[in-house]
Amino acid sequence: MNYTILDCYTDEPAGLGVPPYLGVYPRYIAGRLNEKEVNYITIDDLRKFKLNEKKEINRKTNIRIYNTTNKDISRILKKTDELIVVLGVHTPGKYLSAIPGTLREISALIKDISCRKVLTGPAVFGTQSMGGRFFERTDLSFFDEIRDYNFDFSDLRAKQGAYIIKQIPDLRIIEIETGRGCSRLKGCSFCLEPVKHKGAVFRRTGFIIDEIKEFYKLGARYFRLGKQSCFFSYPWIKELLEGIWKNCPDIEVLHIDNANPSFVTEDKTKLIVKYCTEGNVAAFGAESFDRAVIKANNLNATPESVYKAVKLINKHGSKSGKNGMPAFLPGINLLFGLKDESKNTHKENMHWLKKILDEDLLLRRINIRQVNIYPETDLFDTCKNKFIKKNKKHYWKWRNEVRQEIDNPMLKKLVPVGRVLKKVRMEIYDGNTTFGRQVGTYTLIVGIKKRIELNKFYDIKITGHMLRSVTGEIIN
Ligand code: SF4
Numbered sequence: 279m280n281y282t283i284l285d286c287y288t289d290e291p292a293g294l295g296v297p298p299y300l301g302v303y304p305r306y307i308a309g310r311l312n313e314k315e316v317n318y319i320t321i322d323d324l325r326k327f328k329l330n331e332k333k334e335i336n337r338k339t340n341i342r343i344y345n346t347t348n349k350d351i352s353r354i355l356k357k358t359d360e361l362i363v364v365l366g367v368h369t370p371g372k373y374l375s376a377i378p379g380t381l382r383e384i385s386a387l388i389k390d391i392s393c394r395k396v397l398t399g400p401a402v403f404g405t406q407s408m409g410g411r412f413f414e415r416t417d418l419s420f421f422d423e424i425r426d427y428n429f430d431f432s433d434l435r436a437k438q439g440a441y442i443i444k445q446i447p448d449l450r451i452i453e454i455e456t457g458r459g460c461s462r463l464k465g466c467s468f469c470l471e472p473v474k475h476k477g478a479v480f481r482r483t484g485f486i487i488d489e490i491k492e493f494y495k496l497g498a499r500y501f502r503l504g505k506q507s508c509f510f511s512y513p514w515i516k517e518l519l520e521g522i523w524k525n526c527p528d529i530e531v532l533h534i535d536n537a538n539p540s541f542v543t544e545d546k547t548k549l550i551v552k553y554c555t556e557g558n559v560a561a562f563g564a565e566s567f568d569r570a571v572i573k574a575n576n577l578n579a580t581p582e583s584v585y586k587a588v589k590l591i592n593k594h595g596s597k598s599g600k601n602g603m604p605a606f607l608p609g610i611n612l613l614f615g616l617k618d619e620s621k622n623t624h625k626e627n628m629h630w631l632k633k634i635l636d637e638d639l640l641l642r643r644i645n646i647r648q649v650n651i652y653p654e655t656d657l658f659d660t661c662k663n664k665f666i667k668k669n670k671k672h673y674w675k676w677r678n679e680v681r682q683e684i685d686n687p688m689l690k691k692l693v694p695v696g697r698v699l700k701k702v703r704m705e706i707y708d709g710n711t712t713f714g715r716q717v718g719t720y721t722l723i724v725g726i727k728k729r730i731e732l733n734k735f736y737d738i739k740i741t742g743h744m745l746r747s748v749t750g751e752i753i754n
Pocket residue numbers: 291459460461462464465466469470471472507538563577578
């Protein structure tokens with residue numbers, strides 16, 4: 279049998295698989311198959327092959343075809359017996375150099391390919407690439423099967439699937455899974471994690487280290503322990519982090535993602551600062567600082583617990599590391615469109631964010647998006663898009679106020695003019711400007727006002743601040 283894994287990229291609350299990240303799904307699937315029979319290709323390959331798209335449009339990098347594997351796609355598709363499509367976005371965002379595939383798009387691109395077609399990944403539970411919408415409804419009858427792989431931790435074969443990194447010609451950050459599900463019995467109103475997994479389970483330290491070792495052997499040096507709902511809930515943090523370094527001493531980036539503020543403790547924070555590399559971020563799914571919204575949606579944190587966790591992480595992590603970024607900072611996610619949202623929600627959000635800013639505490643970033651509505655969630659069952667429809671007219675203003683009054687002054691404190699960011703990798707052109715970022719989690723976007731060679735690393739001195747990004751000049 280010849281298998282082709284088509285990576286259309288994945289983004290979930292607990293786990294990222296959009297380049298430069300390599301998500302777990304293609305790897306776990308590859309681990310179950312014989313390496314000699316597997317081809318890994320991307321949605322970018324298919325777009326380029328089928329639509330003949332150009333690398334630049336009006337001097338702007340075409341990020342729809344940025345992440346190609348440089349393979350002979352025509353030959354691969356002719357040989358393919360089974361095409362396994364990995365797709366699914368639950369937490370849509372804007373990505374600097376990639377665009378995930380949608381069901382509608384994939385349907386047009388693969389319908390006429392004659393082989394068995396399987397859909398898998400988060401899309402099995404619904405997918406939507408635009409915020410504030412219901413899941414995408416498309417005719418899926420051209421798929422022969424919609425497969426929810428049972429990737430049980432006892433039979434994950436994660437290490438065995440690491441070989442697909444050999445088929446990717448570009449740099450990748452390897453997203454590593456440490457646990458799944460949520461430790462809260464009844465989850466947040468909008469979240470699919472409790473739908474996907476009942477209760478919280480954690481992956482044994484030895485299996486995780488074995489997987490990282492395998493990638494390391496194959497040359498990978500960038501890792502994020504990002505596929506879990508809360509890294510602070512992982513029961514063996516010290517053993518895991520110590521074990522990774524003991525076995526892979528030349529790792530360049532080791533970051534985490536996702537934290538429930540209620541689980542943040544001083545000891546665990548110190549361990550993360552000690553063992554992870556600088557520029558690290560714990561993203562808090564605070565979602566709202568409005569108590570009415572918190573209650574109605576059964577959210578995981580109170581404003582006080584978020585504030586306390588922000589303070590604690592700042593205490594140990596806010597000092598700048600050798601790459602120019604603070605060692606470890608919190609990030610905050612806010613969601614628009616939750617149950618009982620009102621004008622007061624924005625007031626409360628601004629109140630707590632201003633308090634954080636005024637007390638000189640740092641946030642690496644504030645992520646704001648509109649909630650999506652997926653089947654089997656409480657939001658879907660009880661109120662659907664009622665509050666999105668009611669409040670949509672305010673969203674631009676609310677978001678803009680956070681950007682102007684919080685993000686921008688925060689960014690100036692975080693990385694003042696003159697600060698040098700080391701090893702910034704240039705990724706795309708937009709006219710005469712080149713944009714890049716360091717390799718890691720939630721890295722800051724840096725714009726240089728000239729066209730410089732892409733895929734190269736530069737040391738950059740910061741010269742100015744935009745709302746959420748910076749401008750700079752090359753010093754090295
Ligand atoms: S705390 Fe809420 S958002 Fe986080 S995984 Fe649990 S249910 Fe989902």
